[in-house]
Structures are given as structure tokens and as C-alpha cells.
Amino acid sequence: MSLIKSISGIRGTIGGNVNENLTPIDTVRFAAAYGMWLKNQTSKEKLTVILGRDARISGKMVSSLVGNTLVGLGIDVVDIGLSTTPTVEVAVTLDNADGGIIITASHNPKQWNALKLLNNKGEFLNAEDGLEVLKIAENDSYIFSEVDDLGKYIKKQNYINKHIKEVLALKLVDVEAIKKANFKVVVDAVNSTGGIAIPALLEKLGVECVELYCEPNGEFPHNPEPLKEHLTDISELVVTEKADLGIVVDPDVDRLALVCEDGSMFGEEYTLVACADYVLGKTKGNTVSNLSSSRALRDVTEKHGGDYQASAVGEVNVVELMKKTNAIIGGEGNGGIIYPESHYGRDSLVGVALFLSHLAHLKVSCKQLRDGYPNYFMSKNKIELTPQINVDEILKAVAASYKNEDVITIDGVKINFETEWVHLRKSNTEPIIRIYTESTSQNSADALAQRFISEIKNII
Numbered sequence: 001m002s003l004i005k006s007i008s009g010i011r012g013t014i015g016g017n018v019n020e021n022l023t024p025i026d027t028v029r030f031a032a033a034y035g036m037w038l039k040n041q042t043s044k045e046k047l048t049v050i051l052g053r054d055a056r057i058s059g060k061m062v063s064s065l066v067g068n069t070l071v072g073l074g075i076d077v078v079d080i081g082l083s084t085t086p087t088v089e090v091a092v093t094l095d096n097a098d099g100g101i102i103i104t105a106s107h108n109p110k111q112w113n114a115l116k117l118l119n120n121k122g123e124f125l126n127a128e129d130g131l132e133v134l135k136i137a138e139n140d141s142y143i144f145s146e147v148d149d150l151g152k153y154i155k156k157q158n159y160i161n162k163h164i165k166e167v168l169a170l171k172l173v174d175v176e177a178i179k180k181a182n183f184k185v186v187v188d189a190v191n192s193t194g195g196i197a198i199p200a201l202l203e204k205l206g207v208e209c210v211e212l213y214c215e216p217n218g219e220f221p222h223n224p225e226p227l228k229e230h231l232t233d234i235s236e237l238v239v240t241e242k243a244d245l246g247i248v249v250d251p252d253v254d255r256l257a258l259v260c261e262d263g264s265m266f267g268e269e270y271t272l273v274a275c276a277d278y279v280l281g282k283t284k285g286n287t288v289s290n291l292s293s294s295r296a297l298r299d300v301t302e303k304h305g306g307d308y309q310a311s312a313v314g315e316v317n318v319v320e321l322m323k324k325t326n327a328i329i330g331g332e333g334n335g336g337i338i339y340p341e342s343h344y345g346r347d348s349l350v351g352v353a354l355f356l357s358h359l360a361h362l363k364v365s366c367k368q369l370r371d372g373y374p375n376y377f378m379s380k381n382k383i384e385l386t387p388q389i390n391v392d393e394i395l396k397a398v399a400a401s402y403k404n405e406d407v408i409t410i411d412g413v414k415i416n417f418e419t420e421w422v423h424l425r426k427s428n429t430e431p432i433i434r435i436y437t438e439s440t441s442q443n444s445a446d447a448l449a450q451r452f453i454s455e456i457k458n459i460i
Contacts, residue, residue: 010027046076048076050099073145168205183360192253210243255346269293435452
């Protein structure tokens with residue numbers, strides 16, 4: 001069991017000991033720290049925070065603890081209930097709120113939960129602000145309100161529909177073209193809130209939707225990370241239903257994976273590539289993804305005359321570089337689409353709408369579209385950590401061994417070879433070292449990953 005405190009929030013497993021897991025006490029402490037940070041940012045007498053959650057079994061309990069802690073600090077809470085991460089981000093700006101909290105552990109298994117923290121722009125806190133929240137929690141620096149100054153707790157519904165309306169209004173979302181295409185789609189929402197949001201969006205787009213695991217009860221039918229090995233059920237159903245494609249989202253709906261009509265994976269990495277190809281074909285501009293993302297985005301961006309840059313891993317780092325370079329689309333290779341015309345957050349609803357618009361305009365199959373992109377293959381692996389392992393020293397040793405290659409150290413260690421690369425970094429969300437590789441064949445990518453796994457184990 002584990003508790004991970006980082007600038008992006010607090011994440012841990014439910015139950016167990018205080019300071020070792022995400023217990024009610026840890027939840028209250030961190031919610032209070034965030035509330036105090038918000039109050040320290042402004043001279044406003046009354047603050048409002050949007051609160052939403054995915055469908056995890058522990059979500060209602062954690063949400064209740066967070067909401068009432070903020071009320072105890074004199075902050076008004078607007079609880080929008082079962083929701084998605086991008087919906088909460090959009091809700092913050094729609095309601096001119098002062099911040100937002102999403103109760104979700106994203107792709108982690110059901111025993112995990114987390115608090116994701118937003119500022120008044122509906123964006124994740126930057127490193128400086130995240131560190132300040134951690135400092136407040138560490139020092140227990142809270143001042144709770146007296147009885148007459150307690151915040152109000154209000155429940156509001158219908159925000160997913162408001163979010164869908166915002167997506168449909170985007171200039172490059174061609175609703176009529178999608179309707180004319182008569183798409184049939186299978187949706188796997190891993191029994192979380194994507195089962196509410198994605199079918200509702202598809203209905204508005206005139207798409208026939210076959211639902212698979214769309215009951216938002218938090219009982220994940222498979223590992224919720226949308227990777228190939230977890231998606232055999234939808235791959236089979238797409239073929240059986242003779243669907244045009246399959247759509248897969250993680251529990252909080254900020255990652256989008258696609259399945260082609262023959263049951264093959266479109267590839268998480270290529271979700272962003274395809275959406276960027278569509279956007280760049282209509283609007284000239286630049287793109288950004290993180291260091292662990294495919295070179296295919298660089299290739300597509302340059303094809304359209306744009307400039308591509310890579311940031312450190314983490315949505316806040318991608319967003320920061322997107323703003324700096326005026327990127328018109330960006331995201332992460334895990335299927336996260338960030339489209340500033342909507343908002344600066346990974347959004348699977350936006351991704352679905354842009355992808356279907358692209359497919360409708362080209363009048364090709366999902367598989368034909370995928371085959372038209374540069375063919376890179378990735379291998380994503382990890383090494384479990386123990387407290388005795390010094391990750392920084394391991395990464396320094398690896399970097400030193402390859403000092404004659406193109407080595408980037410802004411986020412772990414990335415080594416660029418002529419036709420392939422490897423990226424090694426400590427995860428912000430799990431006690432692991434992530435090992436991502438990319439090459440011109442799957443065998444080569446896997447072999448490169450195994451080579452570095454062996455080298456790391458030898459160092460350990």
C-alpha cells in the first residue's frame with residue numbers, strides 16, 4: 001500500500017495507516033492545505049471550489065471528506081458529483097470559480113484514489129504552487145472558520161451536458177459531417193464516468209453507440225489503464241458488431257485510446273497524432289508533447305509546416321510549453337489531447353469529436369488512417385521500487401554510460417539514438433521507474449527496453 005504526495009496532488013490506496021495510505025485523516029489534511037493555499041492567494045472574502053469525482057467505490061467517501069473540509073475553512077463548495085476530469089476543468093471556468101478538485105486516481109486500479117488540484121483557470125497547479133500546498137500540509141498550517149463563517153455546500157447537476165455543448169461548439173468539430181458518416185462505435189468506459197459522458201456525446205453527434213462496461217459503478221472489469229493487453233473484450237466486440245471503431249477511456253476520461261475496425265489498436269500514441277493532423281490541416285501552428293511521446297507527432301507537425309517541441313512529463317509541463325510556443329494542439333502520448341480552443345487540459349471528449357471529424361472528412365477507415373502515419377513502435381515497461389533504491393543515482397549512472405549519445409536530463413534521462421530512443425524516469429504517481437522506448441519495429445523497441453531493464457538491475 002502506498003501514499004504519494006507530489007506537486008500534482010495526493011494519491012494513495014484506501015485504508016491502512018495514516019501517512020502510509022490515503023486515509024480519511026490524510027484526505028482531510030491535504031484538502032485543508034489546498035483550501036488554505038487558495039485563501040492565501042486572494043483577498044476575496046468568499047471563495048468557491050468545484051468538486052467532482054469519478055465512479056470509484058471510495059469516491060463518495062473521499063468527496064464527502066474533501067467537501068466538508070473546505071466548508072470548514074469557510075469555502076463554498078459546488079459538488080457536481082459523478083463527472084470527468086475535463087468536465088471539472090471546464091466547470092471552473094464556466095462558473096468563474098476559484099479552484100477545483102477532482103477525486104480520481106486516473107488509470108490506477110480500484111484500491112487507489114487521489115485529489116487532483118486545479119487553480120482558478122481550471123488548470124493543474126504549477127510546481128511552485130504545488131510545493132506550497134505540500135508545505136502547508138506538512139506544517140499543519142490551517143485556520144478553520146467559526147460557525148457563522150462556514151462555507152456553503154451546494155450540489156449541482158448537468159455539467160457533463162454543459163461540457164458536451166462546449167465541445168460541439170468548437171469550430172473544427174464538424175457535427176454534420178460526422179452525422180452523414182453514419183459511424184457505429186463500441187465504447188469501453190471501464191464502468192466509470194466515461195460511461196455517462198462518451199455515449200451522451202456520441203448521441204449528439206449522431207453516432208450509433210454500442211456500450212461495453214459503461215455502468216458507472218466503479219467495479220472496473222479490467223485493469224483501467226487503456227493498454228492493448230487490457231482491451232481484448234472491446235477488440236473482439238468491435239469486430240463482432242462490425243463497428244467502424246472502438247473508443248476506450250480511463251476512469252476520469254482524460255485519456256483516449258482507439259481500436260480499429262479489425263480489432264487492432266490504433267495506438268494511444270497515435271490518438272494525439274491523428275487529432276493534431278486534423279487540426280494542423282485546418283489551422284497552421286505548433287505542437288507540444290512530452291519526452292515520452294512518439295516521434296510521429298514531430299513528423300506530422302513538420303509535414304504541416306509547424307514546429308514541434310517536447311516538455312518534461314506531466315500535463316502542467318506540457319501546458320506551460322504550449323503557452324510559451326503558442327501551440328494550437330498538444331498533449332501526451334498516453335492518449336491525452338490538449339486543445340486550447342476548448343481549454344488547457346487533457347480532454348477525451350474533445351479528442352473523440354476531433355478524431356471523428358477527421359475520419360468523416362477523409363472518408364477512410366480507421367485502419368487506413370492509422371496506416372497512413374509514420375510507423376513507430378513503443379514499449380512501455382516499469383521496475384517496482386523499494387525505499388532502499390536511490391533512483392537519482394541510478395539515472396545518473398545510466399546518463400554517464402551514454403554521455404557520447406544525445407542525452408536529455410530535464411526529466412529523468414532520455415537517450416536519443418539514430419532510429420530509436422529510451423526514456424527513463426521515476427513516476428510521479430506510482431513507486432516505479434518507467435522505461436519507455438520507441439523504435440522502427442516492435443521487436444526492436446522491446447529489445448531496447450529489456451536491455452535497459454537489465455542495465456538498471458545490474459546497477460541496483
